[in-house]
Amino acid sequence: MTRLASSSVSRRVVLSALGAAALCAAAPTFAQGTYPAKPIKLLVGYAPGGSVDMAARVAADILSAKLGATVVVENVTGAAGVVAAQRAVSSPADGYTLLAGSSNEMAATVLVNPAQRYDPVKDLTPVSLLAVAPVLLVASPKVGVKNLDEFIALAKRNPGKYSYGSSGVGSTLHFVGEQIKQRAGLFLTHIPYRGTAPLTSDLVGGTLDFAIVSPTAAAPFLQGGRIVPLGVSSAKRFPSLPQVPALGEHPQLKGYELSGWFALAGPKDLPAPVVQSLRAALQAGLADPAIRRRLEEGGSIPATGKEDLGQIMREDTAKYATLVKFANMRD
Template sequence: MSHTLISLSRRAAIAALGAAAAGLAVPAFAQASYPNKPIRIVVGYAPGGSVDMAARVVADVLTAKLGTTVVVDNVTGAAGIVAAQRVVTSAADGYTLLAGSSNEMAATGLVNPAQKYDPIKDLTPIGLIATAPVLLVAGSRVPVKTLDEFIALVKRNPGKFSYGSSGVGSTLHFAGELVKQRAGLFITHIPYRGTSALTSDLAGGTLDFAIVSPTAAAPFIQSGRITALGVTSAQRFPTLPQVPALGEHPQLKGYDLVGWFALAAPRGLPPEIAQRLTAALKAGLAEPAFRQRLEAGGAIPPAGNEDLAQIMRADLQKYAGLVKFANMRE
């Protein structure tokens, strides 16, 4: 081989190595430079609620772990759909994120035609923030104190009693319909626009039963005006250990339907940015201070090994079956 050919071969090899190194450096540089401006977390609910609480914990987590300003933007409307729609149409650059719930990220699209996005196709899952079991409760004028008494009373009086939830297609509505399906009950669903009127009607005796969050129900349970019959998670709720899990009852065996809060980004988020956000979220939520804030707000922090995409797909499948069972319509 001539000296000229050897020189050309060496030059080609050097050029190839340089190109490879440059190719590897692009994502590393992008990851190292992100974030270089404030991050906005969009929430579809008003300040002070459970999703807003979770979002503000995450804002502090990302501020601490990424070293940038993180702001929470409350964009209310249509049970979280308006906020989620704003996020899915935003730039996929990691600077606009959704702190959403199982409503707008799994449930409501099955029954609400106002939802124009597909949560599986149009969102990039970042990670689970917390799970949020809810309670089956009895109102002040219903003569039941246990799950046994509830099931027996409703079965003796098909169609006579009603239960309330936070709206058609909400996670709370699905939780109530799963009780009906598993126990073979005929009980009428009454949708409310929020938990304030629902808990007032329960305490006042104009609503028989409801599916409601522990936080909303707590003061009424403590005063004796509402009776907690069961929690919708597979295990008992840590702050209400005396309340049985619904799945403990023979007619509700295996019952498990909980709400959850999660962090997501628009479709097409670069993998290196998604990975950095996921790592920051998991690291922060492993710290006791942040976990305690979630627990104080009535949520259960994640173990850290959950697959958010799988949770979304599994819930969509579960909810689709309940839509058919209950003939749900918005």
């Protein structure tokens, strides 16, 4: 009886140990390259159909194809992307909840939003740049200017008379407008909007004089001359709008360059093997001509995935900090 009991206990111990070993072998181990072992979620701080959402869905398709994973895009709107970013920052650093974000919540808003509880540079792990998103300086036809020369001359003759709109205080579009003012020595009144639709409506109607808008938002209104394109914020002309000069081509804006961007990041301390897997997948995907066309058609310039996203975040935050002081954006 005693020997049978002892034998039974021994078998249970052995079976238990074997079961534990099997579980350990099945568990995801980053160093062994088993990531991803379950679906990956990409948090997007903006509504479906917008430029950030579009870039996120391109990234999702790349990761799904290259990693063989299920990738889900979840739109968590609010506070110019901050709500989604805060949720990403607070998520486990395991590579299964990531932020597909923009320069707004990854560089700009921390300087002007006192309610933001995270520091992008300290609390996010940079993974990869996805695309650069130049924006346009545009005018209402009712103002009567057709190019940058006329815009600058008119604004200088009438300091404080004219206004420009953006998507909100502290947004990348706001910073682009303030840097134009700073470089050219202009006095324009900034009017923040809570969406592209009311901004473009006021611009077409002549209630608003000028605006900083994305190429995709401007596209329907450029046809037929309902708004007038004056310049693009990238260092070079935008491929899909070759007739529109880069702002930096004008002598009083020489060297101007300040664009938004889209990128993928994770919570602080994301394991290096996870970052490497994600980055390698995105680099491979971004080299695909079909993927690049999708991004270009969405109004952005595709990245290579080899850029130093951390450096971009730091440099742009420093640029924005000087403009916060210039425009007195924060009390």
